[in-house]
Amino acid sequence: MAPKTDIEIARAARKKPILEIGERLGIGADHLLPYGHDKAKVSQDFIDGLKDRQSGKLILVTAINPTPAGEGKTTTTVGLGDGLNAIGKKACICIREASLGPNFGMKGGAAGGGYAQVVPMEDMNLHFTGDFHAITSAHNLLAAMIDNHVYWGNEEDIDIRRVTWRRVMDMNDRALRQITTSLGGVANGFPRETGFDITVASEVMAILCLAKDLKDLQERLGAMIVAYRRDKSPVYARDIKADGAMTVLLKDAMQPNLVQTLENNPAFVHGGPFANIAHGCNSVIATKTALKLADYVVTEAGFGADLGAEKFMNIKCRKAGLAPDCVVVVATVRAMKMNGGVAKGDLGAENVEAVKAGCANLGRHIENVKGFGVPVVVGINHFAGDTEAEIAAVKAYVEGQGSEAILCKHWADGSKGMTEMATRVAEVADSGKADFRTLYPDDMSLFEKIEAVAHKIYRAGAVVADGKIRAQLKEWEDQGYGNLPVCMAKTQDSFSTDPGQRGAPTGFDLPVREVRLSAGAGFVVAICGEIMTMPGLPRQPSAEVIRLNDAGEVEGLF
Template sequence: MTEPSLVHAKEDHPTGRVKREVKTTKTIPSDIEIARQADKKPIREVASQLGLGESDLELYGNDKAKIPPHVWKRIQNRPDGKLVLVTAISPTPAGEGKSTVTVGLGQALNRVGKKATVALREPSLGPVMGIKGGAAGGGYSQVLPMEDINLHFTGDFHAVTSAHNSIAAMIDNHIFRDNTLSIDPRRIVWKRVLDLNDRALRHVVVGLGGKTNGMPREDGFDITVASELMAILCLARDLKDLKERIGRIVIAYRLDGSPVTVADLGVEGAVALLLKDAVKPNLVQTLENTPAFIHGGPFANIAHGCNSLAATRHALKLSEYTVTEAGFGADLGAEKFIHIKSRMGGIQPDVAVIVATVRALKMHGGVSRDRLNESDPDAVTRGLANLSRHVDTMRAFGLAHVVALNLFAVDTEAEWRRVEDWCAREQVPFALTRVWEQGGAGGEDLARYVVQLAEAGSSNLRTLYETDQPIRAKIAAIAQKVYGAERVEYSKQAEKQIAECEKWGWHELPICMAKTQYSLTDDPALFGRPEAFTLHIREIRPAVGAGFLVALTGNMLTMPGLPKQPAALRMDVDQDGRVYGLF
C-alpha cells in the first residue's frame, strides 16, 4: 500500500516549537505484511529485558508466556516506575489509532533511553469479527503475534466465558433441584455470555421442552467483555482476591427481595478454578521487541475499559515507564481508569496522552465520512471543541497531559497546524506522531514530552467525586464535569434500583457509566461538544464483586450486533495456515 510521509518533526527543545521538513511518498507494506516480516525474538529474550528468567515464565509456544504468581511475590516491594495513560478524543468511525500510538510510544521511550513496557487489553472477537477487524496496533507499531492476540491467544476470554456460563448453569440447576435459596425465577440478573456479536441472543427463553429441561423463563446473552467476571479478572490483585470477589457477585433475588450471591450458591471455588490460569498476565512483544503485557479486555462503553490491574502492576515494578491505554475517549476510559482502577489498585498516572486525528476532528466539525479526504481546516477548527472538552477533563483530574496528533496520509499542513496553533494558545504540549509508518522513531517527539512531564512531577491527581457521596451525586459529577451535561434524568426503573442499592448497602461503590463512545451525550449522533443537554439513566446494575455500580445510559446495549458487512467477510486462511483479512 502507499502511505505518504507528509511531515517529519524534530524538536529544538522539549517546550519549544518544532521544525518540519516534507518527505516524499513511499510505498510501505500492509499491517499483516509488516507483521510477517518482523524480527521476533523468543519470548525468553524479551522477558530478560525485564529481569525475568525462564523459571519466571509459563510458555505458550515460542512467542507468548504467562507470568506465574511467584514473580509478583519477588517484585512487589520494588518502587513503581512512571505510568503513562493514553486516552483520546471522542472516537469516530474514521478511527484515531489510540492503540497504535500506545505501542509506538512504548517503542519511542526505549529509543530515547528509557526502559519501557506496554500494557494493553486483549481484543474481543466481537469487534474483530464484526466492525473493526484486528486490534493490536498497526503498521510499525504492532504487538506480536497479531494473529494469536486477535483470535484465541492464551484462552483467557474462553475461560471467562466458561466460568460465567457455569454460574448460569448452576443457577438453573439449583432452581430445578428444589430451589432451597428461594430464588425468584423472574429476578435472575445473571445472563449468559458469548464473545461474539449476536443480536438474536439478547432476549431468549430457556427451559423449554418439558419438566426435565428445567423451568421456562426469560433470559439473554451479553458479550463476554461485559461480564462482571471480566471486570473482576481485571481488578483482582491475586487469586485469593479473585475468589472473594466472585463470591460477592449478585446473581438473583429471592422471593422476599433479598439478594442472592455466588457464595450463597457455593460455587465461587469452582468458578475461580476455571480462571486460575486466566488471572496470570500475558507477556508478548512489540514489533521493535519492546515487552508488552496484553491481559483482560473489558469494553469502556459498557465496562471499565482497562487492561488488568495485575498486568499494569507487574509492568510498573519491572520498568521505568509503563504505557497503558484506557478505551475510547477520556470521557469513558480515562474517567473510569481514575475513578475505578486507580482507586482500587493504588496506582496513579504521571501523565496522560490525548490522541487526536485530523479526520476525527473534521467529523466532530460536521464533515461527513465520505468527504474526510478533502482538506477542510475550518472543520478541524470546529472539531477542536471536542478536544477542548477532553483537555478540560484532564485538567479537572489534575493530570499533566500532551496532545498527540496521529497523522494520516491525507492530512494537510493547513489542517494539522490548526491543531498545533490551538494547543499553543491553550498552553497544551503538542506532538505530531507517525508511529504507524515509522514505529518508535515516529513517536520520539511525543516520548520526550512524556518524559519531561512525568519527571517534572506536575500531576496532582484528584477525583471528581467521593465514594461516600449519594449515587445521584456521583453520577451528576461525571455527567456535568466530564460530559458537560446540564442535568441528569432517571427512568422509573433506575429510581427503583437506586433505592434498592441504598437498601443493601451498595451506595458507596464507585460508578461505571455505560454510554455510547461516539458522543459526550447518550446520543451517538451528536458529535462535537454538545452543551446544555440531559443525560438519561435507564438502569442501574450492581456489580458488587467487581466493586462498582453500572449506570446504563440511553439505548446502550450489552450485546452488540453485526454490521451489514461484517469484518469476517474479508477473512480467510490458506492451507499453510496463513491468515488473510484479519488486519
C-alpha cells in the same frame, strides 16, 4: 506498490524468543509459562515477590470521541512504548486483549497498526492464551449452577423471574440478546426469559481485571449478585457454591500475558472489559507488575476520555491505588474535520476551518483530563493526507488550551516517528507536576456520583431518572454499597447519549434508563440511553474476508 497491510507487517516481524523478552524485564525462565515461542504468562509467585520494589511512572493514553475517520489510540500506545525505549528509557506497554466478536464484525483487532504493533498479531486477535474462553466458561458454569439449583429444589428460594445472571459468549450474535430457556418439558427445568451478553461485558471480566490475586478473585466472584429471592433479598454466587470452581477455571487466566512489539519491546496484554459497559482498562495485576519492572509504563483506556479515562481514574486508579503521571490524548486531523461537520467521503480535501470547528471536542477532553490533576500532552496521529496548515491549526488550538500537541508518525515510521513525543512525555512524567485526584469522594451518594460525571465530564444539563431508579440506588446504599464508584454505560461516539451529536454539546438531558449493581467488581453501572451488551454483526462483517491463504497463513485480520 501497494502499502503493506497490518497483518503483512506483523507476519514479517523478527520476533525474539519470549524467554529473551522476559529476561530483559528480569523475569527468569522458571517464572514464565510459555504458550509457544512468542507469548507467555508470568507466574503469581514472581509477581508476589515484586511488592517492595519502587514503581515506575504511569502514562495513560486516551483519545477524543471515536469517529469513522479513526483515531489510533492503541497504535499510539504501542508507538510511544517503542519511542521511549528508542530514546534509552526502560519502558513497557500494557494493553487489553482483543474480543473475537468485534474482530469478525467491523471494529477489527486490538494489537495496534502499521509499524506500531504488538505481535503475534494473529494469535492476539484470535484465541491468544485462552483467557476469554476461561472467562466465558466460568461465567456460564455459574449460569448452569443457578438453573441446576432451582431444578433440584431451590433451597435459596430464588424467584426465577428475578434471575439477573445471563449467559455470555465471545461473539457478536444479536439473535441471542433475548431468549427463553428450559423449554421442552419437566426434565429441562423451569422455563424463563434470559439472554446472552458478549464475554467482555461479563462481571467476571471486570473482576479479573480488578482483582489483585486469586484470593481476592474468589472473594469478588462470591460477592456477585446473581438473583433475588421472593422476599427480594439478594442471592450471591457464594450461596450457589460456585465461587471455588469458577476460580479454578480462572487460575491461569489471572496470570498476565507477556508478548512483544514489532521492535521487540515488552508488552503485557491482559483482560479486556467493554469500555462503554464496563471500565475498559487492562488488568490491575498487569499494570502493577509492569510498574515494578519498568521505569515507564504506557497503558490505554477504551474509547474517548469521557468513557475510558474517566473510568480509569475513578474506578481503576481509585481501587488499585494507582496515579497517572502524564496523560496523552490522541487526536487526528481527519477526526477534527468530521467533528467540524465534514462527511467521511470529503476528508481528503484540506479544510482548515472545519479542523478549527472540530477542535472543540478535543478541547473538552483536555479540560476534563486536567480536572483530574494530571498534565496532558496531545498526540496528533499522522495520516498521509494531513496538510501543514491543518496540523498547525490543531497545534495552535491545543496551545491555546494550555497544553501542547506533537505530531506522531509511528504508524509509518515506528519509534523513529515518536522520538519527539517520547522525549516530551518522559519529561512531563518526570516533572512531578501530577497531583492526581478523583472526580468525586467515596461517601457521596450514588445518584450524586452519576450527576458528577454527567455535569463535569459530559457537560449535561439534567440527569433524568425515574423514581424506581432513585429508589433502587437508595436501597443499595442502605445495603452498604453506597461507597462504590459509578460506571457509566453510554455511547462512545458522543459526550451525549446521541451518537450522532459530535463536537462538544452542552446542556442536554442525560437519561438513565437502568442501574445495575456489580457487587463483585465493586461498582454500580448506570445505563444511559441505548447500549447493547450483545452487539450484532454489520451488513458485511469482516468475517466474510478472513481466511487462510495457500501457505496456511491468516488473511483479512486488521
